[in-house]
Amino acid sequence: MAEVQSPPAATAPAAVDLTGEPSTAAATTSTDLVPATTEQTIITTNADGKKIKKIIRRKRRPARPQVDPATFKTEAPPPTGTIFNIWYNKWSGGDREDKYLSKTAAPGRCVVARDSGYTKADKTPGSYFCLFFARGICPKGVDCEYLHRLPTVTDIYPSNIDCFGRDKFSDYRDDMGGVGSFQRQNRTLYVGRIHVTDDIEEIVARHFQEWGQVERTRVLTARGVAFVTYLNEANSQFAKEAMAHQGLDHSEILNVRWATVDPNPAAQKREARRIEEQAAEAIRKALPAAYVAEIEGRDPEQKKRRKLEGGFGLQGYEAPDDVWFAKEKAEWDDAKEVHLVGAPDEQRMIEGGEAGDADEYPAMLLPREEESQNGNGNGILSGSTLAALKGFKTTAAPKRAPPAAGPLVGYGSDDDSD
Template identity: 65%
Template sequence: MADTTITEVSNDAVAEIDNGAAQAEEGDEQQLQPVKKTKKIIRRKKRPARVQVDPSTVKSEPPPQTGDIFNIWYSVWSGGDREDKYGLNKPAPARCNVARDSGYTKADRVTGSYFCLYFSKGQCWKGSSCEYLHRIPTIHDIFNPNIDAFGRDKHQDYRDDMSGIGAFTRVNRTLYVGRIHVTDDIEEVVARHFAEWGQIERIRVLTGKGVAFVTYSNEANAQFAMQAMSHQSLDHDEILNVRWATVDPNPMAQKREARRLEEQAAEAVRRALPAAFVAEIEGRDPEAKKRKKIEGTFGLEGYDVPDDVWHARTRQLEDAPATGQIEAPEQPLMLEAGSAGAQAQAMPEPQVQGGIFSSATVAALRGMSGGNVTTQAAPKSSGGPLVGYGSDDESD
């Protein structure tokens, strides 16, 4: 009995072990099966524009009177401001931080909106409720030549001190930056600070004078940078004098600017026209090249070839040998006289001297009359038109 009990217990234990092993194998198989990974895309909405200054601190007071007469053209006081002609005795109260302050506003919903002037100076108190754009311009922001990026009307000429909005008679993308603190790395400092406002095309620094000329690729970026860096400082406590640059007297620079304007105009034309038409004009469309070559074989300028004729001519040229000259097939001329006329046309005839008909005409007449045509030359007259004139009257 004891042995039987032990055997039964052993069998049960083995059965339990087998069941446990089977379950373990199933668990291992489930673990070996590849787990499907799902990638969840989280779309973050564009953040709203940040309020740069506290609205309670904004005061709508007129600028302090620094002179005797207010000049409406320059929007400054004159007559008593000789000590600080350009107003460079006070630094700007704030500066725009593009990475922190940019965001969407009400202007993003309206196509063709202008940029916020106060945002460029770091002093906008409206944030996302502003009706102007709170970002830096791009190459896709194109405005009327008479208006700048902030929606202000340009003038015909620049001011005497090259400040202000600018003139519509010239596309100016270069800024004059003065009063820069001279250091060994002045070029790097200027490039680092002014590159924040857009793509820079060229920078020229006069190290000894602390002056730099910064040229942007887009005029709107130059307008934005002029407002953003006016009365600002770089790595030191200087107060920058930012103005519009005058025309570069270097002939190479003038040629370069003229070439750039031509390329810009050509690019504007390319964008306005369909892509297929531009490719055909520039010779980049192989199908247009082939069609032009086929249409040229007809010898008719401005002739609109029908589709069936064009396809037939295409197949004919494709079947022709590649080294052969592409010409129109020669067709024999047909006469109404029938085969005789055709044979007479094919036979070479000697040129008749002094006859009133050409050889081709004589050959055609021979074919029509069966060959009974004389080609004897007419007798030459001995005098003028009335010499040898006869009459049927016997009295002559």
């Protein structure tokens, strides 16, 4: 699907009963579902060297409607074909017309400092961002079921969808527009139709840093295009929708697309280094801190302990890295297991399947027999059952004699007499 979100509908008026007063159901709005304040803890150091903990509480504001719901209307797409596709809400069968290539200015623009606020989606973890909020035309405000704010580094979504909840495709479109591809993490936008001036680099950086932290900006003044790279992929997705058909300081209509792979070898090395750093950070979170410190050489005491204990009691033997790390990993996994609190070792042996023959069961369960008879034990077997198991002995079952072999039948022979 190209887009998941449906066009925003106008907000229904509040219900009124026969007495002329708002009803109780209508009085409960979405503002009651979200926290009214946010807390921020700041730890500072005073002149005496003591740490002071400050808690700053800010009152959260509701998201404001960007357009008047009474005047908002969804325009039908122009008939550019012979068949109307209700799934994609466009015409097909005629000449292909790309709306991104048309020089039509966007109907609105998002102003984060003025329009952002809490909505119904703030109480639902993993909510998506409002596509119409990014375009500056959402009429719902606080009643919107999507987020009305900028993405942050904590907003992480699967690789097959974007921050607006739209499905990605296996490959990019021919014009590098649309949602994008899930086979490559693209954080760079191509910006065309820029009115070139002497301070064009400062203008591009000022307009695009409104949508998140920018890692790098490159402007080709001879061609009137720019490449903007964000630190977070969700911010690049948000900025692509927010700046589509928008203008800079000279009222030009921008052409915003996904950028192709940079052929510069330095850029490719930089991207490969960033992917390696992300993989290393994921490994650091999956392994113990002491384990990682030894690998990175930040804990010399760990190396000394390994030299002493790495021999495993053998004179002149030092375990290789894979053996030593397997031992450390096994000890770390054992420490994380949840054991039964207060359960004796005998019960763990039985539950773990480490017990021997059935003759050994009564001996293991004898310490719990008195507790079971007194009613204080927590074992599965009662005292009478344990007493009956005392004299239980296992005997091997006699082996059955193999069946006598009968006369062979001439199956499949060439003789028809059978």
